[in-house]
Amino acid sequence: MSESRRGFLAKVSGALMAVTGARAVGSLVAPGEAEAYHFCGHIYTTDSCPHPTGLPRIDSRGRPLRARDGHRIDDLGRLVNVDGEPVDEDGTRLTDAEAEPLPAASRTRLCDAVGEQFGITTHTDGAWYRCCGGNVRKLVDCCSTNRRRINGDRGLTGYCYRGRKVFCVMYFQTKVPC
């Protein structure tokens, strides 16, 4: 009798755990609204930080990368080599018509460039990770004490610290498969 009661309780608790676990797992894996916005993983309406080539892809230090292939770019959007010199798609230095190299340009951390462009103080604060394109993607907020976000309306807290609000968003694509 007691064994059967224990067996019954075990089955009930197992079922409850299964339901709870399924819900928890479901809430973890549900894409929610992530698929609705302008790049994978971004689930709110705050727009991208202005980026030299469009999609706000950055490297681990916050500097701009070309979204489609992850190549380094400068503030003008030109591909650059490890020394920051502008190069073409083949990695050859860009030159003028007399074969003299064109000058390098700055390669500013995207969130800092936003601050300069909009005349506000910006900080790269917290982040969140999601699975995008088969790799883990870090969603990064460029935060400001400004009450407004880049869209022009009220900013949201997002992943920002110390009362700052999200001004615009960026992402860093890791090489970690998911």
Next chain:
Amino acid sequence: MLSAVLIAAALAAGVTGAWSPCGFSMVETLAPAGYAGRLRTTLVACATFTLGALAGGVATFGGLALLGEALGAGGATATAVAAVVAVAAAVGEARGVRIAPQVRRQVPESWRRVLPVPLAAGLYGVLLGLGFTTFILTFAVWALAAVSVALGDPVLGALIGLAFGAGRALPVIALAPVAETDRGNAAHAAMAERPSILRGLRAADAVALAACALAIGAAPAEAATIAVAPATDPAADGGLVVWQVSGESGRLRRADGTVAALPGRDPVVGAGLVGWRDAGRLLLAAPSTLTPVDGFDAPGAGRFAFSAEWVVWRVGQTTLMAQPRNRSRPPHAVVRVSAPEQVGRPSLAGARLIFHRAGRSGSQIVLLDLASGAQRVLRRSNAQLLNPATDGRALLYVRSSALGQELRLGTLDADADRVLYRAAPTARRDTGVEPGRARHRAGYPGGRAPRLAPRPRDGITDTLWSTALSAEAAYVTRLRRGAGGATSAVVLRVER
């Protein structure tokens, strides 16, 4: 100016549309004695017709402008095409040419019988406002469509659409309420029986389109022409213009238009003389005879500049050397930077030396007084500021950022510059969204996200480079790197 003439042209084009089968039918349909049945219904129907026409106009021309924006329109070529189309349409209108291609369709007649008249009027208004769903009475409709795409400015496209819709509605709502009066009948008869009115309207369309073409052509940021090709590194002084032909020698164009090949490279002009570099020697000569009148030893020299008082040359990409023309001092370094920062090509006016410093920490345009040694930063930016030229008062330079490249003209003493010529950015941006997704609009005023930077053609990298300034015009080198990796160069001329 451009917006005003385009709006005027659109309004005129819309009014001209009243002479179409649909235009006449609308007056008949909305008249109190017709399907409306009473004046009150006519007035309501006129209101819905107007709203429909405005909406239709915005949909067509605003939509075409959005299409143009998506295609990266707004550049010099697209604008030139728009001007040409406007001129062609103006000629067609002035000559009263039969419209081709024509849209031989009309609005559905049955709507006015089966729908409440105000509703039918609203729908008719939409169809007429759309412009291309019924008969077209003027080439201006085609021209305005082309201009909307070419300029790629959705706000301007919407304004054109509103003006066109208003033009389509005006004759109808003016005539329908009085259609059965003597005055209304007379007006209707005049429309139907006096072709001169339509001819006059088409002439007005022609004038408006010609004004559009002029305004487009006069748009200051687009009016560049190729002055010389292939060519690079221009310099100008008085009536003299020089440039370098890649792999060859320099060229001189004199005030009388004659062009001479120079016996050296990196040509410059100044103080009424022409100069060139022959290996490590800088030679200055009379432009008429090309006989050297002065020369300076300058080992390792590249681009250089001279005035009546000084000669300045660049060594490598990090050093500017200078020497007084009277040789009161030996050659000496006046500017030296550490690589990878670069100093640009020098420009001289008297003792005032202007050059750029550019590197990973940003760029500056610097003025150095060679007589006193005083140095002043004239412009500073994280955008790239390149290759200034000066005549002693004005300052011409290139400003390049991810948003675009500009040829800017200002003065040495104030930093209020105007843009003489604008080109797409050096780099090609993506769409700003990942595949299958759309741009954010939430929170933006009017739900309208900011316009994206123009997009250069795929595989083409254009860089605005060295500049020159004369009394009448500004010159800038456009470097173009094609898909094969070869760099070509032309010198563009822009009126000051």
